[in-house]
Amino acid sequence: MAFVNFKWREQLSKPSFDIFSRSLAAIFGGYLVAATACGLLALALPLPVAESVLTAMMLSFALYAIAALWAFSVKRSRQAWRDLLCISTIFYLLILLLG
């Protein structure tokens, strides 16, 4: 019954879990932010279509880097997830609105 005895709450508050969670937030959450930002900028930039797509793609990696660093700079990993998911949801809604 090791599974039942496994102390979930204790495990989740361990620093190693925090770091693991932050890493996942940085990799996947960060990519989500960059991808949605890329899609949004491609629609929203006041340039000819091909050019705004190009600009959006070129900028997206900088945004990815910022998002990933953000995930490591906030106090808790939960906050990192919250921030990144919120931002990408907003971006996604804006894409739906514009597209």
Place this chain on the structure above:
Amino acid sequence: MKETFFRTMTWLHTWVGLLVCWVLLLVFFAGTLSYYRYEISLWTQPELHKEVFQDYEKGQLKAQLTQAQAYLAQHASDAKDWRINFPTERKPYLSYGWQTQPEPGQRRGEFIEHIVKTDGKGVITDTRDSRGGHFFYRLHFDLHYMPANIARWIVGFCTMFMLLALISGIVIHKRIFKDLFSFRRNKGSRSWLDAHNVSSVLALPYHLMITYTGLITLMLIYMPWGVLTAYDGDARAFRAELKPSRVQVKPTDIPAEMIQIDTLLPKVKGFWGDVPLKQVVISNLNDKNSRVSFYQNTQQSVTDKRTPLIFSGTDGKLLSDTPVAPSATHVTHDTLMSLHTARFAKPVLRAFFFICGIMGCAMIATGTLLWAIKIRQKQQKKIKNGVKATLGLRLVEGLNLTFIAGLPLATCSFFYANRILEKTMENRAQWEINSFFIALTLVALLACFNRGQTSWRLVLRLSAAGLIAIPVLNALTSNSHLISNINEQQWALVGFDLTCMLFGGALWFASNKLRDSTNLAKVKQPTTQGSQLSQTVKEGV
């Protein structure tokens, strides 16, 4: 808060760096070599070392085109397309190439290239089957033995990590300017830290540039989302708008007589003046929809306005739009791309890019060596008492030996295989590449048993000896040698031999240094710098 941020960044730098450093080292190493992609290819084709090299002559164009068309019509009448390549600075020979019709299910046919001798009559058809410098070029983003799209995702992932490692490295590096001038040699791990700092900081703009532009070269794979929203995912439409000349016209299957290509030259001159040409491509041969595209040699311009002039192959009418001035976005994109490939770089600047690339390799290598040394120091007491080093440490040390010492040896064995393998061997080009990976695997096997000084010295000395002997190999297996190449001013070939010797010498020097610093892990009293380092490692572990 500020202190925690600093510590998180230190942690990030250590782990992000360590996790991907070996793939990154491979990518940096192969990428650095591909700055001399054409020179390496030239060296790996010794058949071309005599009576082939020539300069671009605009007076000869007409005759060369006429002759090319006649030759191709005779030898490659059923090809998919023809390519006539004029001599350029880095590919100094005239050649007729073609692509055979692709086999069913394949996207491309086989590329065949026949090289014209300087007398204009003889044609060399039996060059050895070798990937040459293109192997290293492909290796640095397609890796090998795996599908290209998977490899590109792996490389992209590692590149993104590299970007994060660089940024966090800058954050934790409080004294960036001072470290430029501090190198303390023979101080055990502190020297490694200094070496890491110097190689990182000196070439920092280069590292940032090459990492970011690397992501940009493959951004259509990594970030296609803009195309998804703005073009409903129609990547073809996007590319067509980006580069209209790239769109291929389908053949109509109505046969038609081709014009003489050289009659188009006056029209080309009317648009471009005396700009040297690089290539003429003829597609859809003998078809109503045949096309003749002229490409200019853009030489040293940073942005590469590659818009070709496209003519109809049946009546010689200009079909491409007259080139319009590219927009700022296009110029930015084009500049970032050419910064990555350095296609504009003249010899001195190219050498500078190469040195920066080597420093990138040094940065990665010293970083991971530093980690291993510090961890070994921590475990020293236990190891003395007969406890085995931890699996992590053994793994890192093994991978260090494999990649840091193994890559030069693998490259060396690639060059030797190029010259020693039988010319008619089946799958010859693939076996050259296999020999690269066989050497790497052998070093990895060695690393399974012994990761100490002896192994390092053995591998370093092997590759040093091999590289120093490269001019001898070249002299024995080709019809020219170092001295004759100097006399004939074949600087690409001379440079190849000399660079190999230089690196061989450096590796020999390194293997000798190993003996002096047998106790790499010599611990000195930690000073400020030392405490920064031990903090780095403490955070990391």
